[in-house]
Amino acid sequence: MPELDPSLHAALAGFAGHQRVLVALDFDGTMSPLVDRPQDARPLPQTAAAFEQLAASPGVYTAVVSGRNLQSLREVYPQPRPGICIGSHGAERLVPSWLGANWQDEPLTAEQTALLGTVTQRLEHVAAAHENASLEYKPSATVLHVRQALPDAAAKALAQARQALADLDGVKLLDGKAVLEATVHHGDKGQSLQWLRETLDVQAVLFAGDDVTDENGFRVLGAEDVGIKVGSGPTAAAYSISSPADLPDLLKSLISMRN
Numbered sequence: 172m173p174e175l176d177p178s179l180h181a182a183l184a185g186f187a188g189h190q191r192v193l194v195a196l197d198f199d200g201t202m203s204p205l206v207d208r209p210q211d212a213r214p215l216p217q218t219a220a221a222f223e224q225l226a227a228s229p230g231v232y233t234a235v236v237s238g239r240n241l242q243s244l245r246e247v248y249p250q251p252r253p254g255i256c257i258g259s260h261g262a263e264r265l266v267p268s269w270l271g272a273n274w275q276d277e278p279l280t281a282e283q284t285a286l287l288g289t290v291t292q293r294l295e296h297v298a299a300a301h302e303n304a305s306l307e308y309k310p311s312a313t314v315l316h317v318r319q320a321l322p323d324a325a326a327k328a329l330a331q332a333r334q335a336l337a338d339l340d341g342v343k344l345l346d347g348k349a350v351l352e353a354t355v356h357h358g359d360k361g362q363s364l365q366w367l368r369e370t371l372d373v374q375a376v377l378f379a380g381d382d383v384t385d386e387n388g389f390r391v392l393g394a395e396d397v398g399i400k401v402g403s404g405p406t407a408a409a410y411s412i413s414s415p416a417d418l419p420d421l422l423k424s425l426i427s428m429r430n
C-alpha cells in the first residue's frame with residue numbers, strides 16, 4: 172500500500188481512535204472518476220469494496236453525500252451501497268428506517284414547482300442553442316451539462332444560462348465541474364453532514380469530495396473531523412489527495428487502523 176501523506180496519516184489515526192465515527196463520501200469525482208456522460212459514471216471497484224468493508228467495522232457509519240438525485244445515484248452505484256444516501260445536495264435523503272423517523276423529504280411547494288418549471292423551460296432554450304450541451308433533471312433542480320461541448324461553446328452556454336435565470340427569485344445557482352445547476356431547494360451538503368453528525372451521535376466525521384458544492388461540507392468540519400479534497404484547487408478541506416484512484420488506499424488504511 173503506498174504511503175499516505177504523513178499529516179493525513181496522523182489525522183486518520185486520530186479519527187480512527189474515536190468510538191463512533193461517520194465516513195461520508197461524495198460520488199462523482201471522488202468515488203467515481205469524472206466521465207463525459209453522467210450515466211456512465213461508476214464507483215471504482217476498490218473504493219466500493221473498501222467502503223463496504225469499512226461499513227462492517229463496529230462504530231463506523233458510512234454515507235454517500237451526493238449532488239445526484241437518488242434515482243440517478245441508484246443507477247450508477249449498484250448494490251451494495253451504504254444504507255445512508257443523501258441526494259440532490261441534501262434535498263433527498265434515503266436512510267434506514269431506524270433513522271428515517273428523524274427525517275422526511277420536504278415536498279416542493281406549488282410555488283417552487285412552478286419556479287422549477289420556468290427554470291427548466293429557460294435552460295432547455297439554452298441547451299438547444301449550444302451544440303453538445305445537455306440537461307439533467309432532478310426533483311428540485313435542473314442541471315446544464317457542457318462537458319461534451321467545445322470550450323468556447325461551453326463557456327457561452329454557461330454564461331447564457333446565468334443570464335437567463337438572473338431575474339428569478341428563489342433559484343439558487345450551484346457551480347460545478349462543467350455544469351451549472353439551478354435549484355429551488357436551499358439545503359446543502361454542510362447541513363446534511365451536520366444532521367447526520369447529530370442524528371448518528373458520532374464523535375467525528377470524515378468527508379471527502381472534489382467539487383465546489385463539497386466546500387459546504389468541508390466548512391462545517393471541526394478539529395476532530397477530517398476533510399479531504401480530491402484533486403487540486405482552493406478548498407476549505409485540511410487535507411487533499413490527487414485523484415479518486417488514491418481513495419482505496421486511504422480507506423484501507425482506515426480499516427486497518429480500526430482493527
Ligand SMILES: O=P(O)(O)OC[C@H]1O[C@H](O[C@H]2O[C@H](CO)[C@@H](O)[C@H](O)[C@H]2O)[C@H](O)[C@@H](O)[C@@H]1O
Nearest residue numbers: 198199205206207209237238239318348349350
Ligand atoms: O456531489 P457529486 O456526487 O459529486 O455530484 C455532483 C454532480 O455530479 C455529476 O456531474 C459531474 O459528474 C459527471 C459524470 O462524471 C460529469 O459528466 C459532469 O461534468 C460533472 O459535473 C452529476 O451529473 C450532477 O448531477 C451532480 O450534481
